[in-house]
Amino acid sequence: MERNEFIKTCGYACIGASSIGMLLQSCVSNKSITANIENENLVVPISDFLKDEAYLKYIIVRNNNLRFPIYVFRFSENEYTALYLQCTHQGNELNAYGDKLVCPAHGSEFNNKGMVTNGPATDPLRSFPIQISNPNILISLKKA
């Protein structure tokens, strides 16, 4: 291979590799945080939804006292949902892909309100009441 041809080939390969990297990075736009529990509420700073001066659609919230993380979806400034990421079929942890939650075990899918959109699961996800108390969102962990 001629030197010029080699450089040209490597250049295209580098451009291709960096484009794929950027594409993958843009797909991974969610954020995972660890939040504190105060008075039976998981305290999530609203500022955790900000990334590059824009609001993320959702974040994943963890705490060592919770067996599974909680998916918090932001519909608007005043409307959020908080869903337990435990599949209602056989209890596996769900993965979040934008506004869709998918179980890697048997393929159940849920929407961002916790409703089943694809079985075998039949029951909706556990959801938690949310109270907005600026500058935080309080997710109530009290048993109903």
Ligand code: FES
């Ligand atoms: S445990 Fe989730 S689909 Fe079976």
